[in-house]
Amino acid sequence: MPNFDLARASLRELNATLHALASTTNETHWIVENPGGKHAIACGVDASVTIDIEGHVGYYCGGMNKQATIVVSGNAGVGVAENMMSGEVRVRGDASQAAGATGCGGLLVIDGNASARCGISMKGIDIVVKGSTGPMSAFMAQAGNLVVLGDAGDALGDSIYEARLFVRGQVASLGADCVEKPMSTEDKVILKTVLQRADIDQSVNADDFKMFGSARRLYHFHVDNVDAY
Amino acid sequence: MCGIVGLFLKQSKLEPELGALLSEMLGVMSDRGPDSAGFAIYGDGERGCVKLTVSGANEAALREAIAELGRAMGKEPASVLRATHAVISIPAPKEKQVRGWIAARRDISFVGAGTRMELYKEVGLPEHVARRFGLAQMTGSHGIGHTRMATESAVTTRGAHPFSTGLDQCLVHNGSLSNHNGMRRVLQREGFTFETENDTEVAAGYLSWQIREGASLKQALTHSLADLDGFYTFVVGTESGFAVLRDPISCKPAVMAETDDYVAFGSEYRALAALPGVDKAHIFEPKPATVYAWERG
Numbered sequence: 001m002p003n004f005d006l007a008r009a010s011l012r013e014l015n016a017t018l019h020a021l022a023s024t025t026n027e028t029h030w031i032v033e034n035p036g037g038k039h040a041i042a043c044g045v046d047a048s049v050t051i052d053i054e055g056h057v058g059y060y061c062g063g064m065n066k067q068a069t070i071v072v073s074g075n076a077g078v079g080v081a082e083n084m085m086s087g088e089v090r091v092r093g094d095a096s097q098a099a100g101a102t103g104c105g106g107l108l109v110i111d112g113n114a115s116a117r118c119g120i121s122m123k124g125i126d127i128v129v130k131g132s133t134g135p136m137s138a139f140m141a142q143a144g145n146l147v148v149l150g151d152a153g154d155a156l157g158d159s160i161y162e163a164r165l166f167v168r169g170q171v172a173s174l175g176a177d178c179v180e181k182p183m184s185t186e187d188k189v190i191l192k193t194v195l196q197r198a199d200i201d202q203s204v205n206a207d208d209f210k211m212f213g214s215a216r217r218l219y220h221f222h223v224d225n226v227d228a229y
Numbered sequence: 230m231c232g233i234v235g236l237f238l239k240q241s242k243l244e245p246e247l248g249a250l251l252s253e254m255l256g257v258m259s260d261r262g263p264d265s266a267g268f269a270i271y272g273d274g275e276r277g278c279v280k281l282t283v284s285g286a287n288e289a290a291l292r293e294a295i296a297e298l299g300r301a302m303g304k305e306p307a308s309v310l311r312a313t314h315a316v317i318s319i320p321a322p323k324e325k326q327v328r329g330w331i332a333a334r335r336d337i338s339f340v341g342a343g344t345r346m347e348l349y350k351e352v353g354l355p356e357h358v359a360r361r362f363g364l365a366q367m368t369g370s371h372g373i374g375h376t377r378m379a380t381e382s383a384v385t386t387r388g389a390h391p392f393s394t395g396l397d398q399c400l401v402h403n404g405s406l407s408n409h410n411g412m413r414r415v416l417q418r419e420g421f422t423f424e425t426e427n428d429t430e431v432a433a434g435y436l437s438w439q440i441r442e443g444a445s446l447k448q449a450l451t452h453s454l455a456d457l458d459g460f461y462t463f464v465v466g467t468e469s470g471f472a473v474l475r476d477p478i479s480c481k482p483a484v485m486a487e488t489d490d491y492v493a494f495g496s497e498y499r500a501l502a503a504l505p506g507v508d509k510a511h512i513f514e515p516k517p518a519t520v521y522a523w524e525r526g
Binding site for chain 2: 036037038039056058059075077080093094096097115134136202210
């Protein structure tokens with residue numbers, strides 16, 4: 001099992017090694033020690049490997065991830081798993097702002113709380129936050145699913161295009177053009193699938209959630225708003 | 230961008246190490262602000278005395294100025310010289326007179342005043358600035374540091390943070406304020422004078438004004454949410470207090486660590502990573518538009 005100690009080796013060395021992995025590599029389990037809050041750990045990985053990071057990470061950990069499973073045994077800084085394409089990023093602690101920003105695919109699971117703007121401009125990623133999310137989460141979300149087991153902060157889903165936002169707790173307030181929607185059978189199946197992928201379908205009941213999405217009033221220019229320009 | 234670090238000790242145990250810990254934290258934040266750096270440190274104070282921190286071109290200029298001050302006062306005041314800064318200890322009743330004397334001189338500038346606070350700032354890489362002033366050897370109960378990437382005013386020593394506009398009060402800021410010119414005029418009418426065109430100095434002046442009018446540090450910061458407009462993460466020090474405030478959309482980063490021994494602030498977790506016991510600390514992000522304040526009893 002390859003072991004990388006960031007107190008001794010450089011971050012650039014770690015990322016270059018991970019980038020060089022062939023998708024058929026036999027070295028499928030990596031351990032990263034002493035991350036020390038460094039930025040861009042395990043960014044741009046494109047191989048079906050598991051990377052265990054033992055400690056807190058800085059900005060953009062697991063950014064642009066394809067295929068890999070990245071587990072952070074600590075907190076994550078700004079933009080964890082930003083622009084993820086596929087694979088999984090799991091954070092055992094809390095995540096800072098803009099977790100999963102612009103993510104196109106894959107699964108981000110945050111065991112603790114996520115700070116402001118979680119899932120900003122998400123484009124297909126699935127995000128599960130076991131705690132609560134900060135203000136302006138799913139701002140301008142375009143596609144994908146945000147599942148919050150706790151509460152959502154102010155202005156949830158502000159200026160949302162499309163995406164499903166499932167919240168089990170309280171929503172402090174909804175952002176512009178974000179509304180509560182009835183959950184169809186199809187929506188519930190999608191929610192259950194996300195819960196299952198996050199390994200919590202046995203302990204969490206899909207019926208306990210409310211669903212929010214776009215009222216689609218901001219899609220087109222409305223002549224009544226002409227004075228605003 | 231800018232970087233902020235702060236360390237507030239709840240107990241005296243770590244006081245001998247305050248400077249060393251803060252120095253390391255400041256060095257780590259060099260990436261966020263390589264233009265200039267500064268720090269305020271709350272160390273020893275002498276009863277009935279005020280410490281005035283002044284800056285000058287070099288040690289010789291400072292020595293000459295202090296000698297002249299001694300002749301004017303009839304007795305040369307106790308002073309400690311560190312590179313381009315000197316800390317002059319004077320009897321508290323003489324503060325106004327001595328500050329007037331400093332203001333009239335062209336070869337030295339006033340930096341800050343406190344019963345316990347000393348304030349150092351200079352252009353250059355933060356780790357070099359810390360080394361020049363010997364931060365690692367300093368002791369005290371709390372300290373605040375800043376690494377600057379200039380946006381609103383020039384890269385000069387006077388534009389570096391922290392800014393101090395009241396006795397033992399200092400403020401560092403990551404962000405930029407948009408209504409500082411208007412607020413500066415309000416404060417000037419209230420009798421405040423400003424050394425620079427810098428937006429952060431206005432924020433410091435605003436808090437000093439609020440405190441002068443009877444507000445606690447916490448109340449002053451709460452009022453600033455309504456009166457100061459822009460992006461900001463503020464970290465503030467007073468003689469016995471330490472406070473943090475982020476703007477309502479938390480535009481600028483902040484992370485804190487709290488243990489039984491200390492409260493620490495960093496713009497990024499990296500700055501806190503080497504603190505003793507941080508692996509068991511309560512690590513959290515201060516919420517937007519929420520005042521966090523600690524006071525040492």
